[in-house]
Amino acid sequence: MAEPGVQSVERALDLLEMLAEHGGDAGLSELSEQSGLPLATIHRLMRTLVARGYARRLPSRRYALGARVMGLGDAAGRQLGSGARRHLARIARELGETANLAMLDGEMAVYVAQSASSHSMRMFTEVGRRVHLHSTGVGKALLGELPDAAVRDIAARAGLEAATDRTITDVTALLAAVGEIRERGYAVDDGEQEVGVRCFAVVVPGVPVPTALSVSGPAARVSFEFGERAVPLLHEAAREVAAELSGS
Known part of the structure; x- marks a missing residue:
């Protein structure tokens, strides 16, 4: 108790x-x-x-x-990223593609850690980069953790700018997509942030700040069959990261 x-x-x-x-x-x-x-x-x-x-x-x-909250958030993000790096490295090693860790930061997501693919053609996202939630795998996974009212609020404040012709730009369509993410337990960015790139993402369960793990790469390699292997590994890594953060 x-x-x-x-x-x-x-x-x-x-x-x-x-x-x-x-x-x-x-x-x-x-x-x-x-x-x-x-x-x-x-x-x-x-x-x-x-x-x-x-x-x-x-x-x-x-x-x-206030500023002191931002400072604590930055410190927590660095600590979380440091603790998750070995899990990201395992994902990148086993799947051969780039693995990322991102956290909710207001109406955006911020990347806090990464382990790069060994391929010469690979995805690279700078740690510290902030991205929109509606057009990224990690972002949509994070939206799945929020109530619909919060999703609508974020869409109203941040807008639903089209990064590609596949980006969701309608709030009703976004809510429908978020509902599907909640049901199946993972998110997909299918060329919605960058043409020719696909990403699979899951949330880290039970952490104070909504956090997501993802793996991404060229759509030619990161197929939906690839996702069938990737999603269970992402869920396993997410549980391990959550357990470390809780001390269990």
Whole structure:
């Protein structure tokens, strides 16, 4: 049985998570409505978070995530990437294609680690690169972890720009695709981010920040038959990464 937490700490963390869910900023009334806490309590907690740099008050009187949260996120991403590299290396070695680890970063995904393919023609994504969620394998896998309302919100804020003629550019179609991803347990980028490139991606289960593993390469090599081998290996690696992060 889990030990009871410190209520004020739990409430402050809940507020930070709510700010992230709202895309990084929200008003007091929104936070009060979602949390069920009185406005006076929300105001007191937010004032403390602002004083410590974990939140900031905007000219609009709304609240946004602060710089100290970003610093913690960067540190967590580096640590996660370091711990996952051997799993990525195994995926790249066994499948012969590039393996990536990405995390949700607002309305984008950011790559935090990679193990490159040994082929001369291979996919290379710079660690630290931020990409749209609707057009990438890791991005769509991450969207599958979010409720439909959050998917709609991200689509409205970030837009659904077409990277190729295969990119999903309609929110209804995106929601349908996300529903399929939830059912089958993995996402596919079939030339939606880059022509001639295919990617299979799965989420890392049970981690605080939505995180995804992927393998990608030229569509001529990364076929759907390839995916039948790749997806189970990605799921296995994702469970191992999750277990290491939880200390189990």
